[in-house]
Amino acid sequence: MSRPETFPDPIRKEALGLLARAPSGRLAQLLPELPEHDLLRAPEIGTVMVRGRAGGTGAAFNLGEKTVTRASVRLPSGTVGHGYVQGRDKGHALRAALIDAMAQQDAARVEERILAPLRDEEVARRKAVATEAAATRVEFFTLVRGEDE
Amino acid sequence: MYVAVKGGERAIDAAHAWLDRSRRGPVDQPVLDTAQIRDQMGLAVTRVMAEGSLYDPDLAALAIKQACGDLIEAIFLIRAYRTTLPRFGASIPIDTAAMRLKRRVSATFKDAPGGQILGPTFDYTHRLLDFRLMADGELPTEPLAEGGETESAATPHVLSFLNRDGLIEDAAPDETPPADLTREPMELPADRTLRLQALARGDEGFLLGLAYSTQRGYARNHAFVGELRIGMVAVEMDIPELGFAIEIGEIEVTECETVNQFKGSRSEPAQFTRGYGLTFGQTERKALAMALVDRALRWEELGEEDQGAPAQDQEFVLSHCDNIQATGFLEHIKLPHYVDFQAELELVRRLRAGLSDQDEDAA
Numbered sequence: 001m002s003r004p005e006t007f008p009d010p011i012r013k014e015a016l017g018l019l020a021r022a023p024s025g026r027l028a029q030l031l032p033e034l035p036e037h038d039l040l041r042a043p044e045i046g047t048v049m050v051r052g053r054a055g056g057t058g059a060a061f062n063l064g065e066k067t068v069t070r071a072s073v074r075l076p077s078g079t080v081g082h083g084y085v086q087g088r089d090k091g092h093a094l095r096a097a098l099i100d101a102m103a104q105q106d107a108a109r110v111e112e113r114i115l116a117p118l119r120d121e122e123v124a125r126r127k128a129v130a131t132e133a134a135a136t137r138v139e140f141f142t143l144v145r146g147e148d149e
Numbered sequence: 150m151y152v153a154v155k156g157g158e159r160a161i162d163a164a165h166a167w168l169d170r171s172r173r174g175p176v177d178q179p180v181l182d183t184a185q186i187r188d189q190m191g192l193a194v195t196r197v198m199a200e201g202s203l204y205d206p207d208l209a210a211l212a213i214k215q216a217c218g219d220l221i222e223a224i225f226l227i228r229a230y231r232t233t234l235p236r237f238g239a240s241i242p243i244d245t246a247a248m249r250l251k252r253r254v255s256a257t258f259k260d261a262p263g264g265q266i267l268g269p270t271f272d273y274t275h276r277l278l279d280f281r282l283m284a285d286g287e288l289p290t291e292p293l294a295e296g297g298e299t300e301s302a303a304t305p306h307v308l309s310f311l312n313r314d315g316l317i318e319d320a321a322p323d324e325t326p327p328a329d330l331t332r333e334p335m336e337l338p339a340d341r342t343l344r345l346q347a348l349a350r351g352d353e354g355f356l357l358g359l360a361y362s363t364q365r366g367y368a369r370n371h372a373f374v375g376e377l378r379i380g381m382v383a384v385e386m387d388i389p390e391l392g393f394a395i396e397i398g399e400i401e402v403t404e405c406e407t408v409n410q411f412k413g414s415r416s417e418p419a420q421f422t423r424g425y426g427l428t429f430g431q432t433e434r435k436a437l438a439m440a441l442v443d444r445a446l447r448w449e450e451l452g453e454e455d456q457g458a459p460a461q462d463q464e465f466v467l468s469h470c471d472n473i474q475a476t477g478f479l480e481h482i483k484l485p486h487y488v489d490f491q492a493e494l495e496l497v498r499r500l501r502a503g504l505s506d507q508d509e510d511a512a
Binding site for chain 2: 068132
């Protein structure tokens, strides 16, 4: 499979995933005022074809599309940020791109103000589901039947 | 031949206005919010996403509201909307082994490593109407038991244990870009990847009937549910401007893997075969039906006999499983066909006239 050769930046990669999955309303709370910026790509709604694999591990096939919104921005300093987020909220994509750019300038501040709360909330949401699931975990056992003698 | 008819604009406007009012219902009742549909009619929403072939719970809820709960009409709305959007690309194939599980059961191994999780299931309910729901009664809202371990690591597929011992056919990765029936018309015979795309967006009822037919003996393939799992998976895509892949979101999917009758010969040791179902959302009846039909359609590559069963006939299955194509063609016959029918009527009249002439001649 052809994959871009650029080395992924693991911190930036994790942050972009976190921003993509975050509830858009929550991002708007964490970044109410948009910093000054130029739009390199105005927020755009589109789709991505989601692929699966036959048998879970085999040949790739097209499962269906999902909605995605993307945007690219440049801060006055020249730093460029990109956002690709799930759903159709243009403000969500724009904020994700801005936060991506801001994090390249002042990673510690963005981590503390935005990414850390998003991560904590996501962990809590996932934990709540995992707790519900764990409560339905079952131990099946088979009974010895008389005729098995 | 089709001939346009004109007229009826006023009646059509009035019909649509009545539709809007009947959707709303009595105004002394609170209006149904799309967020309520999304969150409280979740299984209708996931069916619309699966067969509409577009994952977006908010849009699916809107479509259900607009369609007054007619799910095929809602799917139609989603399919139509999808065509208006540009496509940014295709994801890296999702990794279902890394799914964050909400449900995972196996009908073949009671002690499947990773355990069995029932999740929010209708299984084991008594199918008695619960009048508390009508009376707006309070239902349990908290988990009943203390959850054990909650940070679940990736749970390997049950069938991977069989695969390790060579007891089931391998599903080896293949990175060939799959054909896409939403881009090029489907050509038959279709390979398995194209068939899986068609089945994933196919009508649940149609696939359920076909799957049931295989169980009743029309190309029986002895399916066991090796594993059924529902949960969230990350969707990753390569982003050219970044130069690496990122998660662009997460989706809920249902995956069903069946273990089917084995094949083997003098030279090859006996081995179980596989059927596969994968669908958006919590749609386990659909995923299960998909797996059985997928397996039935694989008869040729597995060297099985053509029993002439409907579920083995890919022309039949793939050409008729799409409920939007089907309903479009079915429902168009209720629209005006006055000129076609006039022609038929004339023909029947002429035939009858000719026959009575003959009768007179004979007399």
